[in-house]
Amino acid sequence: MAQMFIFPPESGELPRWREAFPDARLLGPQQARAQVGEGDKVWVMSRLEGWRELVMTLSQRGAVVSVLSQSPTYAEALSALDAGARGYAHALSPPELLRQMEIVISHQGIWVWPELMKQVIGGAFRALGGAASLHSEVLEGLTERERAVALVVAEGLSNKEVARQLAITERTVKAHLGAIFRKLGIRDRMQLILKLSHQESEVP
Amino acid sequence: MAQMFIFPPESGELPRWREAFPDARLLGPQQARAQVGEGDKVWVMSRLEGWRELVMTLSQRGAVVSVLSQSPTYAEALSALDAGARGYAHALSPPELLRQMEIVISHQGIWVWPELMKQVIGGAFRALGGAASLHSEVLEGLTERERAVALVVAEGLSNKEVARQLAITERTVKAHLGAIFRKLGIRDRMQLILKLSHQESEVP
DNA sequence: CCGGGTCTTGTCCATCGGTACAATGTCAGC
DNA sequence: GCTGACATTGTACCGATGGACAAGACCCGG
Numbered sequence: 001m002a003q004m005f006i007f008p009p010e011s012g013e014l015p016r017w018r019e020a021f022p023d024a025r026l027l028g029p030q031q032a033r034a035q036v037g038e039g040d041k042v043w044v045m046s047r048l049e050g051w052r053e054l055v056m057t058l059s060q061r062g063a064v065v066s067v068l069s070q071s072p073t074y075a076e077a078l079s080a081l082d083a084g085a086r087g088y089a090h091a092l093s094p095p096e097l098l099r100q101m102e103i104v105i106s107h108q109g110i111w112v113w114p115e116l117m118k119q120v121i122g123g124a125f126r127a128l129g130g131a132a133s134l135h136s137e138v139l140e141g142l143t144e145r146e147r148a149v150a151l152v153v154a155e156g157l158s159n160k161e162v163a164r165q166l167a168i169t170e171r172t173v174k175a176h177l178g179a180i181f182r183k184l185g186i187r188d189r190m191q192l193i194l195k196l197s198h199q200e201s202e203v204p
Numbered sequence: 205m206a207q208m209f210i211f212p213p214e215s216g217e218l219p220r221w222r223e224a225f226p227d228a229r230l231l232g233p234q235q236a237r238a239q240v241g242e243g244d245k246v247w248v249m250s251r252l253e254g255w256r257e258l259v260m261t262l263s264q265r266g267a268v269v270s271v272l273s274q275s276p277t278y279a280e281a282l283s284a285l286d287a288g289a290r291g292y293a294h295a296l297s298p299p300e301l302l303r304q305m306e307i308v309i310s311h312q313g314i315w316v317w318p319e320l321m322k323q324v325i326g327g328a329f330r331a332l333g334g335a336a337s338l339h340s341e342v343l344e345g346l347t348e349r350e351r352a353v354a355l356v357v358a359e360g361l362s363n364k365e366v367a368r369q370l371a372i373t374e375r376t377v378k379a380h381l382g383a384i385f386r387k388l389g390i391r392d393r394m395q396l397i398l399k400l401s402h403q404e405s406e407v408p
Numbered sequence: 409c410c411g412g413g414t415c416t417t418g419t420c421c422a423t424c425g426g427t428a429c430a431a432t433g434t435c436a437g438c
Numbered sequence: 439g440c441t442g443a444c445a446t447t448g449t450a451c452c453g454a455t456g457g458a459c460a461a462g463a464c465c466c467g468g
Binding site for chain 1: 413414415416417418419424
Binding site: 052053056078081082083100101103104105107108109110111112117121155156157161164165166167189190191193194197 | 275276277278282285286304305307308309311312313314315316321323325326359360386389392393394395397398401
């Protein structure tokens with residue numbers, strides 16, 4: 001555990017990265033899927049084809065994955081983080097920064113190229129504002145609390161996640177959901193999502 | 205620089221936090237605005253009135269701010285991060301976690317209660333159209349049969365119903381669904397619906 | 409004070425959903 | 439002929455889900 005790897009397609013190595021981690025091992029994507037396990041620190045180039053899926057499988061397996069990009073973008077950063085990566089930076093970042101990054105991500109942190117970070121957070125914040133301001137006549141017959149549950153469920157969260165979000169028990173979430181289903185005449189959360197997302201697209 | 209502070213309104217101290225940072229100084233909001241400067245590590249309780257503005261001013265001034273909450277929520281986490289905080293956690297987090305958090309944020313990292321982090325990232329990602337926006341169509345990577353299943357599932361039908369509809373076994377539906385989830389990088393049918401219905405309403 | 413509505417939580421249970429271990433057959437391409 | 443992608447189905451497991459059958463706390467109007 002705690003070794004390091006990188007997966008360039010077949011391109012040359014990254015000098016600054018190598019300077020930061022002289023003892024790291026190099027692997028190809030195939031070897032990675034075979035050898036990487038819990039706690040390994042992995043660095044993946046976004047140039048690599050299928051990097052996103054690779055990141056997903058490796059991080060699900062417990063590896064600590066960082067993505068390096070030749071041309072970092074907002075969208076790619078989000079994509080990497082969503083895939084389970086814990087770090088995202090420019091491929092030519094100086095060694096000190098890469099080492100710092102390693103410290104952060106091995107302590108359960110997230111590290112993103114700072115200017116991107118502001119955009120990521122800002123984007124998420126605005127996205128939430130949009131989601132929270134969602135009103136529809138569908139929800140009119142519901143109580144305050146039921147509306148809250150319905151909206152969060154419509155984001156795709158599980159009962160457990162909704163419970164945490166609203167600081168109540170999973171049992172209570174179920175209670176509200178039961179009432180919602182009964183009042184709206186539907187049978188499960190799938191139909192709730194459909195009802196709400198159809199409503200949503202009629203925004204003037 | 206690098207001292208630590210906290211700002212409870214007037215409430216009692218947090219034992220676990222104190223255990224993590226025995227040498228920290230305690231300040232009120234007023235003193236904070238006067239004394240905190242570049243590089244200071246600050247911990248703010250979200251119970252404190254006007255915490256968000258305080259976080260904003262302090263972090264603009266170069267302080268490293270973390271927010272502690274009695275009842276952490278998705279919205280509050282985003283709000284804190286957007287205000288410039290670099291850490292967000294439960295107020296009763298164990299000392300080891302708090303110290304780890306400090307390591308992360310003093311190295312330019314972001315630290316958020318891991319389960320919230322997934323939601324923060326996932327929410328932002330989906331709000332921007334998800335992985336689909338990287339391609340032109342969500343379903344392009346799928347096979348003929350997988351597309352068929354995806355479309356029917358997105359209508360809100362259960363596995364059993366999909367099976368009847370396509371004249372195959374429920375088991376086969378599950379097989380296709382598994383492949384769909386893996387290829388699209390999602391975890392369940394709810395996110396499939398969200399991805400597809402989002403695509404519909406997307407305006408280029 | 410009492411009834412009703414709302415919010416909350418509990419236990420129990422049948423079912424559903426997703427995944428991990430498969431296997432079988434087809435069909436296109438090298 | 440063999441390999442790889444695709445479609446199909448099986449068994450088994452386990453967490454998630456929704457319903458049944460409760461109960462206590464709070465608040466508000468009658």
